Amino acid sequence: MRLKHLFNPLTAVALCLTMALPAAAIDEAHKKQAEEMVTKAIAFLKTKQDKATGGWAVPPEGSKQPHLPAITGLVINGLLLDPKADQSDPMILGGIKYMLNFQQSDGGIYDKMLPSYNTAIVLSAISKSTLAQAKDAVVPAQHFLRKLQYSEDSDATLGGGEAPRKVGRDHPFYGGVGYGKHGRPDLSNTQFMLQALQDSGVSPNDEAVKRALAFVQRTQMLDEANDQPYADKSRQGGFVYSTAENAESVDKQAGQSQAGVIEETLDDGTKVSRLRAYGSMTYAGFKSYLYAALPRDDARVQAALGWIRKNYTLAENPGMGNDGMYYYLVTFSRALDAWGHETIDILKTTTDADGKSTQATEQRDWANDLIDRLAQLQNPDGSFKSIDKRWMEDNAELITAYALIALQQATH
DSSP states (O other), rough: OOOOOOSSSHHHHHHHHHHHHHOOOOOOHHHHHHHHHHHHHHHHHHHHHHHSSSSSOOOTTTTOOOOOHHHHHHHHOOOOOOOOOOOTTTHHHHHHHHTTTTTTTOOOSSSOOOHHHHHHHHHHHHHHOOOOOHHHHHHHHHHHHHHSSSTTTTOSSSGGGOOOOOOOOOOTTTTBBBOOOOOOOBBBHHHHHHHHHHHHHHTTTHHHHHHHHHHHHBBBBOTTTTSGGTTTTTEEEEBOSOSSGGGGGGGGGOOOOOOOOEEETTTTSSSSEEEOHHHHHHHHHHHHHHHOOOOOTTTHHHHHHHHHHHHHSSSSSSBBBBHHHHHHHHHHHHOOOHTSSSSSEEEEEEETTOOOEEEEEEEEEHHHHHHHHHHHBOTTTTTBBBOOGGGGOOOOOHHHHHHHHHHHTTTT
16 A cells, blocks of 8 residues: 655654643643533433343343443443542443343354444453453454454454455455444444454554554545545545445445545645545544554654644534534544643634635643533533434433543543
8 A cells, every 4th residue: 555755754753742742731620520520420320220231221121122232331431441440339340241241152242233343342341340251351352353354364254144254455445344234344443443452452563453554544535645546636634434335335446424525626726526534533543543553753643633633623523513423522532632642733714804814723722622512511410412313322321421431531
């Protein structure tokens, strides 16, 4: 896969050094506010824990609906991000035991669907547990996720009817992981897998991480990094959802963005239509690069950071409006926590009455901004307001778990 240098090396290094300067930490007022919000969110989630199973969002007894242990995994992730969490708390133990009940003989942790999604999120959670049974489940779950990757080592017996097939490095699916219901991988599931491998102690030099990096790169709208036609001459720097809409469309080489398309102006002035990069996937891709230990001055990292600086907001999921808002907030928090700086220099463009645009730099404390946004969304009972139904974000337990993780990352 080709990769050209996008920046003068000295310029890139200088930018990294600037970003590494000490920054003001989250202020005490916001830290106290976040702690109070976390306490209220946990209190709400405690009332929603299923007494019989220990899980969250558990289907009614006798229902044919599959269990989604990932929702419980998100709750437990949020609880165990607090280093002072009591590992013997019945609330935590109940959730962990519920999830482990779904570990299959193949090592995956799922019920009847979404094997990679459920396993990855649960693996992140149990990796933080001191329970012996949880520790025993980690390595089998890691192996299972590796076998769900599209690669030379894919296992066609896993993942149900849409198991990953063996592909070579030149294939657009290579290194990715999918839900197991569209016949193709996507960046969302791939970043959840990388999150799980990171949380469970897998080295960035692991082959699964290297393979995933190949797929992540092919979802970045950046000509110099992406060898797929849909990124030809694109300079957005942000990320889209997948390299194809489904298994049948892979030969079209059209890619997929949940945010549609955007008009880009090329260096020669030509205007072309390109897939539109958007917020949640850009933070997912940026975070994935950091977990893969790419250098901070790597052209791909800097291009992603450039998109983030130009599109920084917590009012919406950039490019998607309210769709996937809580997913966006938790991915935003994990990515900027991984970046390791309390502040970020964003670019703001203003246009005067004559149509002349001026760009200025503004320093933002992202954690304070995130806490302010979540404070607007929290209900008196500790849950969070549903502002969109897409991707299950009308489920109070799911979005409260997302918000809990985001708050924990902000005060990390």
